[in-house]
Amino acid sequence: MTEESPSRPRRFAPLDPERREKDGNDGPLLKGIVFDVDGTLCEPQNYMFAEMRASLNIEKPTDILDHVYSLPASDQDAAMEKIRTIERNAMRSQKPQVGLVELMEYLDSRGIRKGICTRNFDTPVNHLLTTFLPRHTFHPIVTREFRPPKPSPAGILHIAKQWSVADNWATDDGGQSLIMVGDSIDDMTAGYQAGAATVLLVNEVNAHLATHEHTDLCVRRLDDLIPILEKGFVGQIGWREENADTRAQAEAVLEKQ
Template sequence: MTLSLMPPLNLLPLKFLSDTLMLKPSRAFFKSFATTMSVQSSSNPIKSRLKGVVFDMDGTLTVPVIDFQAMYKAVLGQDLYVSIKSNSPSGIDILHHIEQWAPDKQQKAYEIIADFEQQGLDRLQIMPGAAELCGYLDSKNIRRGLITRNVKSAVDLFHERFRMSFSPALSREFRPYKPDPAPLLHICSSWEVQPNEVMMIGDSLKDDVACGKRAGAFTCLLDETGRYDSPEYATVEHKPDYKISSLSQLHLLLETNFDLTP
């Protein structure tokens, strides 16, 4: 037995029969449909609130001048470098490896790193678009922080030379350092915001993106040359939410995807 919700035809109003059988919706139907479509098309998806941006320094706020590949080879030696590189597609965490060594070997390694870093400081340049981006963030009352695996003296020189202020600005003296989420969580706590209200931006998958993802923040990878488009990075554990090729692209990305109201 089949039940039907349609009343017998002889009980239906003539106008309903005409509209239904001729497949001709009424004028009221069109008006209702148009109103509904107008509301749906004008509605916008809810954007996530963004209250702060945390930057890496070397290669993000400053032009990359340190030859990290040469530094890694000088510290590790050619054979160990090749072995570690083959098992670490997203990059080598040189500081992690040094921590496992004997004190005298550690000291020599840190001296090599310090020499490379000093050479980088002598050629320190601000990244194109960085100053304009900071001005834009200031205009939106969005906080700016900094996390680097470089030393505090390098951060102090950066602030002094380019007269930019990032607070908190955490160097590798803050332990544990990137890619551990601790420094980013520390900044969120000092700002009294949630990690999902913050974006971490940097040029390293293994350090910056991993730190941001582990903390629960949004992440943006600065990839000027497109090197992370290589197939070797397709299977890395932590992938960025966004990717840009220059800092000048970030303000449009933020406006498009986030609620920036104070």
């Protein structure tokens, strides 16, 4: 975790400059958003994980990457290739999340940097970007080659550092000027420990994470973030300052389980 965790609930000033001036909002400015890939930029392909565990002859709750890295060095390449083969096959059926393009166009219009922090390897990530977001730039892109992977905050902090250098930020505040958007506990924990605000893209499988202490806010589709960012981000879920509408979104999903 960063040396000084930011106060909760997390807040950012409205991205709408007129609203920011009118309201006199003195909240911190959002400097960038980091996205997970599978289950976040594209629809979940959770069946992959069962296939990976079967190919490696392991069961839950063993972490797939932790298992591979625990193998003798001479066996790691073969094990990793089994995982990559499954991911290559799955990428052919990738489907973009609802509101994906709309959110990215909005972020570009407001000059908000976009990065990626994923446990996938680069081929399916590049396939998704070139297929569904060919006109949009994400940088840096942190993939499986970067270690340690999520739930470590290292990848998000690496992105924050790259952005601070590029933008000549006066101080390096770690991830405190960022939002991490994802769909898993690894995403929420990595963001929280980096000091970033966290947004859960909630679905029937991960709805229980809506009330997790590492989750600041949940949305049901990516473009739900647009009005939130325009008006000023305020984290609610998990910090006892729940907004009724946001809480209702999570509970609506929970009721479907």
